[in-house]
Amino acid sequence: MRQPPLTARRxxxxxxxxxxxxxxxxxxxxxNDAKTSGGGSAPHQGGTLTILNRNPQQDFDPARLYTSGGxxxxxxxxxxxxxxxxxxxxxxxxxxxxxxxxxxxxNKDATVWTYTxxxxxxxxxxxxxxxxxxxxxxxxxFAPELSGGAPYLRDWLVxxxxxxxxxxxxxxxxxxxxxxxRTIVFHLNKPEGEFPYLATQTQFAPVPKAxxxxxxYEEHPVSSGPYKVVRNDNDGERLTLERxxxxxxxxxxxxxxxxxxxEVRSGLDxxxxxxxxxxxxxxxxxxxxxxxxxxxxxxxxxxxxxxLAARVGTGRFGYTNYLAFNPRVxxxxxxxxxxxxxxxxxxxxxVNAAGGSSLAEAAxxxxxxxxxxxxxxxxxxxxxxxxxxxxxxxLLKEAGHAxxxxxxxxxxxxxxxxxxxxxxxxxQDALKKAGITVKxxxxxxxxxxxxxxxxxxxxxxxxxxxxxxxxSGGPFLAPIFDGRQIVEDGANFNTGFLDDKSxxxxxxxxxxxxxxxxxxxxxGALDKKIGEQALTVPLFHPVYKRLYGADVRNIVISDxxxxxxxxxxxxx
Amino acid sequence: xSETVTKAAAEAVVAAQVTGTxxxxxxxxxxxxxxxxxxxxxxxxxxxxxxxxLLVLVALAAPLLTALEGQDPTTYxxxxxDSARGGVPVGPLGGADGDHWLGVEPQxxxxxxxxxVYGARVSLGVALAATVFQVAIGVTMGIAAALGRRxxxxxxxxxTDVFVALPLMIMSLALLAIVPASFPRPVLVTLVIGLxxxxxxxxxxxxxxxxxxxxxHVSAARLSGWGPWRIARRELLPGLAAPxxxxxxxxxxxxxxxxAALSFLGxxxxxxxxxxxxxxxxxxxxxxxxxxxxxLPAGALFVTVLALTVLGDGVRxxxxxxxxSRLRVGTGRRRENKAAAAAEQGVSS
Numbered sequence: 001m002r003q004p005p006l007t008a009r010r011x012x013x014x015x016x017x018x019x020x021x022x023x024x025x026x027x028x029x030x031x032n033d034a035k036t037s038g039g040g041s042a043p044h045q046g047g048t049l050t051i052l053n054r055n056p057q058q059d060f061d062p063a064r065l066y067t068s069g070g071x072x073x074x075x076x077x078x079x080x081x082x083x084x085x086x087x088x089x090x091x092x093x094x095x096x097x098x099x100x101x102x103x104x105x106x107n108k109d110a111t112v113w114t115y116t117x118x119x120x121x122x123x124x125x126x127x128x129x130x131x132x133x134x135x136x137x138x139x140x141x142f143a144p145e146l147s148g149g150a151p152y153l154r155d156w157l158v159x160x161x162x163x164x165x166x167x168x169x170x171x172x173x174x175x176x177x178x179x180x181x182r183t184i185v186f187h188l189n190k191p192e193g194e195f196p197y198l199a200t201q202t203q204f205a206p207v208p209k210a211x212x213x214x215x216x217y218e219e220h221p222v223s224s225g226p227y228k229v230v231r232n233d234n235d236g237e238r239l240t241l242e243r244x245x246x247x248x249x250x251x252x253x254x255x256x257x258x259x260x261x262x263e264v265r266s267g268l269d270x271x272x273x274x275x276x277x278x279x280x281x282x283x284x285x286x287x288x289x290x291x292x293x294x295x296x297x298x299x300x301x302x303x304x305x306x307x308l309a310a311r312v313g314t315g316r317f318g319y320t321n322y323l324a325f326n327p328r329v330x331x332x333x334x335x336x337x338x339x340x341x342x343x344x345x346x347x348x349x350x351v352n353a354a355g356g357s358s359l360a361e362a363a364x365x366x367x368x369x370x371x372x373x374x375x376x377x378x379x380x381x382x383x384x385x386x387x388x389x390x391x392x393x394x395l396l397k398e399a400g401h402a403x404x405x406x407x408x409x410x411x412x413x414x415x416x417x418x419x420x421x422x423x424x425x426x427x428q429d430a431l432k433k434a435g436i437t438v439k440x441x442x443x444x445x446x447x448x449x450x451x452x453x454x455x456x457x458x459x460x461x462x463x464x465x466x467x468x469x470x471x472s473g474g475p476f477l478a479p480i481f482d483g484r485q486i487v488e489d490g491a492n493f494n495t496g497f498l499d500d501k502s503x504x505x506x507x508x509x510x511x512x513x514x515x516x517x518x519x520x521x522x523x524g525a526l527d528k529k530i531g532e533q534a535l536t537v538p539l540f541h542p543v544y545k546r547l548y549g550a551d552v553r554n555i556v557i558s559d560x561x562x563x564x565x566x567x568x569x570x571x572x
Numbered sequence: 573x574s575e576t577v578t579k580a581a582a583e584a585v586v587a588a589q590v591t592g593t594x595x596x597x598x599x600x601x602x603x604x605x606x607x608x609x610x611x612x613x614x615x616x617x618x619x620x621x622x623x624x625x626l627l628v629l630v631a632l633a634a635p636l637l638t639a640l641e642g643q644d645p646t647t648y649x650x651x652x653x654d655s656a657r658g659g660v661p662v663g664p665l666g667g668a669d670g671d672h673w674l675g676v677e678p679q680x681x682x683x684x685x686x687x688x689v690y691g692a693r694v695s696l697g698v699a700l701a702a703t704v705f706q707v708a709i710g711v712t713m714g715i716a717a718a719l720g721r722r723x724x725x726x727x728x729x730x731x732t733d734v735f736v737a738l739p740l741m742i743m744s745l746a747l748l749a750i751v752p753a754s755f756p757r758p759v760l761v762t763l764v765i766g767l768x769x770x771x772x773x774x775x776x777x778x779x780x781x782x783x784x785x786x787x788x789h790v791s792a793a794r795l796s797g798w799g800p801w802r803i804a805r806r807e808l809l810p811g812l813a814a815p816x817x818x819x820x821x822x823x824x825x826x827x828x829x830x831x832a833a834l835s836f837l838g839x840x841x842x843x844x845x846x847x848x849x850x851x852x853x854x855x856x857x858x859x860x861x862x863x864x865x866x867x868l869p870a871g872a873l874f875v876t877v878l879a880l881t882v883l884g885d886g887v888r889x890x891x892x893x894x895x896x897s898r899l900r901v902g903t904g905r906r907r908e909n910k911a912a913a914a915a916e917q918g919v920s921s
Contacts, residue, residue: 271857296658296679300861303657348655349648352679356655413838422679422854425843429648429680442842444749 043554043570049259050287050549051566052273053266057236060229061218062202063141064148068469069200069560072290073264076241076567078205079224079252081115081134081184082196084560086254086568092558093318093372093471095196095516098254099129099206099224103196106514110191115199117182122246123208124223131184133206135176139166141203142173145215149203150469156198158187167214191512193519197470223247226257226567239264258554258570259286274298277547278308285551286571288564294545296355296417302547303358313555315544315562318368318476319467321354321418323409323427323537324452324495329460331407336399338534341407341461342381344392344434345427350539353426354417359545363538366480367527370559372471374524380531392434404435410462411440412448418542419448419463427463453491464495464536471560472516473523478507481530496535503530610890617886623879631692638686641673645690646844649681658861666864677854678862687846688868694835694847695876698762699827705766706773706827707820713770714777715808718785719800729778736771741833743768748839757841765830773819777812784811814891821884825877832873848873 062078069084083098100115121129141149143165157175177185211222226247231240241262273292276284302308325332347362354360364379411424428438451457468475483499513519544562556568653659659679661667666675674685717728744764790807834840835849851869859866
């Protein structure tokens with residue numbers, strides 16, 4: 001996640017935040033639902049599933065999509081070399097094979113990855129899917145006119161940094177070999193044990209060269225998945241998907257594809273979506289949403305109604321909201337000041353401002369509280385539930401601020417309950433007891449993201465959030481704490497300017513591991529080590545609650561994206 | 573809202589112009605006493621005046637009132653909200669009890685009574701201060717246009733036209749977005765409203781001044797060599813009082829709603845300073861789960877705007893010469909008035 005177009009990054013972080021949702025392992029009543037319908041009687045085949053969303057699916061070109069694990073709606077149309085495991089909870093944070101027979105065979109130092117395609121794979125027109133199509137799909141994502149995807153491929157593939165895509169450079173990428181129609185080999189310029197995670201992104205979907213229409217391809221992308229696009233109105237605002245008759249469940253263990261038809265209706269207001277889902281009238285009875293959470297007020301209403309509460313899915317997505325310090329700005333160059341703020345913080349009012357204990361879990365670690373990230377619980381500056389004002393005052397006194405401290409907190413003016421004014425106001429209150437006076441500086445949304453990611457304008461103390469492109473410690477920690485990723489003239493994400501040789505070396509060492517469990521443990525340990533620098537104060541990990549229609553069955557919500565998975569849903 | 577205000581103001585203007593053309597009643601001479609007497613006969617206006625006075629008193633006494641309650645507008649009370657249910661206030665009526673008279677705010681537990689009375693300071697303060705700016709600029713521009721040379725009038729009138737045509741909300745949004753956050757927000761909102769929407773009052777004043785200019789006492793003053801400044805001050809301003817006061821009374825509620833709208837859109841005063849518009853923004857999603865949270869600022873805004881509008885209307889009626897002349901018929905007051913007017917004129921010249 002380096003040298004990104006800033007917007008892409010923002011989309012990554014934001015889409016992650018916005019698109020994520022509902023019901024997971026630890027979920028409530030809907031678990032029973034999943035079990036009875038999934039285990040007992042077979043889920044109903046057929047019917048129409050409606051998806052009510054805020055954000056239109058503006059991009060439908062696999063080259064341009066920036067997704068985590070292949071996306072929600074796109075994954076119904078595009079199959080990729082690997083994909084996310086479609087299971088509830090932590091099991092859903094694993095990578096599983098999709099088009100390929102396994103999750104990839106690395107060489108000894110994880111710089112060469114080989115995949116073999118399954119037999120009998122077909123496009124929506126009945127023609128065979130070949131490894132050359134996968135290669136072509138990746139190559140076209142390098143074309144400037146089809147930009148928008150994650151930057152990893154350009155960073156990782158040998159000799160890909162300056163590649164301009166197959167339209168300008170038809171010779172293609174030498175780093176990807178296709179010795180036969182079913183084999184594809186990737187040559188990387190450094191060890192990347194997490195390559196299988198990357199291969200879940202839509203850039204790894206096959207694109208038949210003969211059908212490629214460049215920027216117009218998204219109007220009718222050729223389906224390799226269970227559904228094909230039959231209608232796309234108004235730039236993805238209304239989508240109709242119908243069965244791809246050439247897709248075979250025998251080659252696809254992940255997508256259940258119970259409904260015959262899927263209608264996506266977007267551009268709706270979040271309150272409208274939640275109102276329609278709670279009323280569950282007509283077609284809305286078989287509706288879900290993949291991008292709209294219940295807000296605090298809606299949760300208060302829903303939780304008072306048993307019938308409605310039974311139709312709420314709970315999901316967790318690897319995501320952390322935190323306070324960030326810029327140690328180049330005084331007084332935050334003094335670690336004692338940073339520690340004092342860490343000790344002083346009353347997390348309970350911050351959690352309440354974020355929507356209460358059902359929508360936010362207090363965080364003391366930078367890594368999300370999930371196993372796949374290598375979560376290791378630690379609390380280096382124990383503040384308790386309401387803050388340790390005495391300890392904070394002591395540290396401030398040592399640092400020469402015996403008479404109290406006044407700092408400015410920069411936040412955004414969005415209404416997202418993440419970096420928004422109500423969180424900032426809660427922090428202002430949460431630090432008051434320790435004699436820390438917080439002044440607030442609110443910036444408009446775009447201005448805010450540009451300001452905090454520019455080395456020259458980065459404020460001293462600000463609200464931030466981070467989510468990874470896949471559920472692992474690597475993409476979560478490296479962009480924020482790898483000293484070699486400090487970008488002095490561009491979008492910089494290492495906002496704490498940490499450049500610690502031992503941290504950098506450990507990041508390289510873990511990237512070499514292909515045993516993802518072993519890697520996860522070391523990411524967890526590294527997180528704790530970085531935490532000692534007090535460059536961030538973790539605030540909370542969000543929890544996503546989403547309503548679904550009364551006739552929706554087979555609810556599966558994985559920890560990969562925390563979203564009710566449309567590929568698993570059945571409608572009565 | 574603003575349309576009705578403009579309409580009402582236009583009527584007032586017409587009324588004021590009628591005054592000017594009726595040589596028998598010189599507006600300056602209606603007198604404060606008479607105005608008070610006429611206002612007193614309108615019960616609705618009296619009630620409105622009391623409500624407005626009460627609101628101003630509440631706003632001024634906000635620290636006192638909250639001290640009496642034992643609360644303040646910014647302290648969080650996490651124990652009074654149900655965190656697991658999105659932070660809805662614990663207990664019936666939004667947690668209202670002896671300690672928190674109007675309950676607490678969802679998600680924070682801040683005292684709603686304290687926020688409401690402190691919010692009144694922002695809403696009324698900004699609206700009144702902005703009105704002062706509007707009147708000052710409007711009267712100056714209007715008189716200058718009417719008394720100045722032709723090209724001055726042309727220039728100032730076109731400028732006025734531009735300001736009348738400006739979409740207030742859009743301009744305010746743009747201005748508030750570009751000014752640095754360090755600038756004190758209530759002052760900024762006051763300035764933006766005050767400096768942008770003075771066009772209508774300037775037009776009213778210009779029209780009225782043009783009429784007054786032709787009256788005998790003004791001509792006499794001019795012929796005796798008075799400068800325009802002295803004429804404006806001594807001969808015109810008293811005659812302009814009626815339409816200006818009328819218009820100002822109607823501008824205050826309009827400004828309150830503009831301030832609320834700007835805060836509602838997130839560009840008004842900044843948290844944690846409470847304002848009614850801001851409370852409305854935060855409360856609109858809570859209308860089902862915690863209705864009182866929305867109803868309190870909405871009700872306060874409604875009552876304030878209604879009271880000010882009724883009062884403004886009362887003022888207009890009291891200053892309306894048609895109503896005034898009706899009152900005077902057969903009462904013998906006409907002579908009284910004339911005498912008083914003559915006396916006053918004597919004093920002033």
